[in-house]
Amino acid sequence: MSNEADGMADLHWMFDMLHHIDVGLVVLDSKYQVKLWNNFMENHSGVSSSIAKEQSLLTLYPELDTGWLHQKLDNVFGLKTPIFVSWEQRPHFFPFKSYRPITGIANKMFQNVAIRPITSPDGSIKNICLVVYDVTDIATNKMALSAANHKLRRLSQALSK
Secondary structure (H helix, E strand, O other), X not given: OOHHHHHHHHHHHHHHHHHHOOOEEEEEEOOOEEEXXXXXXXXXXXXXXXXXXXXEHHHHOXXXXXXXXXXXXXXXXXXXXXXXXXXXXXXXXXXXXXXXXXXXXXOEOOEEEEEEEEEXXXXXXXXXXXXXXXXXXXXXXXXXXXXXXXXXXXXXXXHOO
16 A cells, blocks of 8 residues: 555544544634534534634624633734633533433533644644533532532531521
8 A cells, every 4th residue: 555545544534533533523614604514513513514614703602602712712823822611611612412311410511622733834823623511410510519418518518506
């Protein structure tokens, strides 16, 4: 097999992996137009990649806080450095339903989102990548633990009186 064929095979499996990995991947250009929308995003948003591609993220999700989002994305473009948005700062970056409606206690998916610059060969930043992690289990467990600790504190105070 030639080097060119090996390179194409490598590119193919990497592309397949990006589309089927269990995190959301969204690549945006400087105008916030979607360049990549993987299967995680399709499955949880109900929007196919063929519809999402070349659409503005703000058109797809007009309920997003535009000012906040512009600030975050523009900082990544301008500073060429990644940022991280925790579920504790913003519980639901994307308004996805929890996909465990029977066993879970959350109506919406809690998310951590890493926003990373993608460097072009010339060193410029023309695209950024949003990596969306489903942290619903972690968030709901932490909230349940916090509620239990609060209840224990109240009981302890009531018993000490």
